[in-house]
Amino acid sequence: MSAAAKRISRKALVTGGAGFIGSHVVSRLLRDGWSVVVYDDFRTGRRRFLAPHAGDPRLSVVAGDALDARRLHAAMAGADAVFHLQANADVRGGPKNTRVDLDQNTIATWNVLEGLRRRGIGRLVFSSSAVVYGEPDVFPTPEGAVTTQTSLYGASKLACEAMIQAYSSYYGIRAEVFRFVSWIGENYSHGVIYDFFKKLKKDPRRLEILGDGRQRKSYLYVGDGVDGIFTAFRKAGGRMNTFNLGHRDFLDVRELARIVVDEMGLRGVRFEFAGGRRGWPGDAPFVHLDVSKMRALGWTPRTSIEEGVRRTVRFLAASPWLLRRA
Numbered sequence: 001m002s003a004a005a006k007r008i009s010r011k012a013l014v015t016g017g018a019g020f021i022g023s024h025v026v027s028r029l030l031r032d033g034w035s036v037v038v039y040d041d042f043r044t045g046r047r048r049f050l051a052p053h054a055g056d057p058r059l060s061v062v063a064g065d066a067l068d069a070r071r072l073h074a075a076m077a078g079a080d081a082v083f084h085l086q087a088n089a090d091v092r093g094g095p096k097n098t099r100v101d102l103d104q105n106t107i108a109t110w111n112v113l114e115g116l117r118r119r120g121i122g123r124l125v126f127s128s129s130a131v132v133y134g135e136p137d138v139f140p141t142p143e144g145a146v147t148t149q150t151s152l153y154g155a156s157k158l159a160c161e162a163m164i165q166a167y168s169s170y171y172g173i174r175a176e177v178f179r180f181v182s183w184i185g186e187n188y189s190h191g192v193i194y195d196f197f198k199k200l201k202k203d204p205r206r207l208e209i210l211g212d213g214r215q216r217k218s219y220l221y222v223g224d225g226v227d228g229i230f231t232a233f234r235k236a237g238g239r240m241n242t243f244n245l246g247h248r249d250f251l252d253v254r255e256l257a258r259i260v261v262d263e264m265g266l267r268g269v270r271f272e273f274a275g276g277r278r279g280w281p282g283d284a285p286f287v288h289l290d291v292s293k294m295r296a297l298g299w300t301p302r303t304s305i306e307e308g309v310r311r312t313v314r315f316l317a318a319s320p321w322l323l324r325r326a
């Protein structure tokens with residue numbers, strides 16, 4: 001690298017950088033010339049997701065728990081920006097474990113914010129969720145809609161957003177908060193398509209679907225989502241921004257199941273519905289976010305939801321190791 005390039009190269013810390021979305025953020029940062037520190041304890045992340053960058057001297061990996069503040073803050077030394085993707089990304093577990101979202105999302109995010117403050121780091125990207133809206137009245141749902149909590153996961157993410165706002169106001173940290181719909185694509189390792197794929201591998205004659213199959217959701221292909229994050233990171237002005245990151249379209253769960261079945265080359269699969277309007281406590285029957293704020297920055301998803309789902313199934317079919325471990 002030339003001396004000039006060295007001077008302008010920037011360093012990012014990515015918490016959860018070995019996860020589904022984090023690994024794509026890492027790839028994008030490296031592609032854009034950043035050096036990157038991944039901070040991850042691999043509880044759901046996979047070293048294999050980072051394998052394409054093996055040997056790249058700009059990438060280092062610190063195996064550590066986000067609740068280990070001392071280790072985390074040490075890893076943040078010299079960073080210009082933090083991309084905080086670590087979390088308990090399992091939205092369903094709240095009723096059974098009422099502590100996990102508080103620890104893994106809220107406290108872990110406070111640890112990250114303290115690291116920014118102590119290290120004087122001026123930029124933060126945070127992965128929030130459409131779940132913070134609970135069951136809204138307005139569709140597509142804009143960022144300013146009233147939030148009503150129906151899950152501890154959503155509540156913990158909203159608490160993170162509020163703390164980020166306070167830190168941003170106290171210490172001048174510039175923060176981009178993104179409320180994601182469900183992301184799909186390569187490195188997808190949890191969620192509805194993963195569950196369908198696994199069940200159908202076990203028994204290709206029938207598929208159990210949670211709820212009545214009429215839940216409608218937006219999905220976003222990971223390549224488009226990462227483009228969105230970096231578009232806002234580059235272009236958004238002001239100190240703190242909150243952006244919905246979703247798709248103009250949505251699918252109901254039965255349509256989703258049909259695409260998965262078709263891409264797997266299966267025929268005559270019997271769908272069995274568990275019943276009820278929601279798949280689990282806290283599941284929103286309809287998720288469709290208004291993305292005009294992101295569109296105003298010139299971003300729009302290019303991949304149709306169907307194509308994203310098909311790519312996800314192809315990725316899972318080519319990754320039997322991923323299903324073995326879970």
Ligand SMILES: NC(=O)c1ccc[n+]([C@@H]2O[C@H](COP(=O)([O-])OP(=O)(O)OC[C@H]3O[C@@H](n4cnc5c(N)ncnc54)[C@H](O)[C@@H]3O)[C@@H](O)[C@H]2O)c1
Pocket residue numbers: 015016017018019020021022039040041042043044045046064065066067084085086087088089104108127128129130179180181182183184189
């Ligand atoms: N995937 C989605 O559709 C979606 C939707 C909305 C929001 N989000 C949010 O986006 C972010 C990334 O989600 P994802 O789907 O990539 O999840 P993921 O589980 O694949 O990634 C999370 C990463 O964080 C790591 N991690 C978790 N707890 C840790 C801890 N205590 N210490 C260190 N590392 C830890 C995991 O090992 C993993 O690599 C999360 O904040 C999630 O809440 C995801």
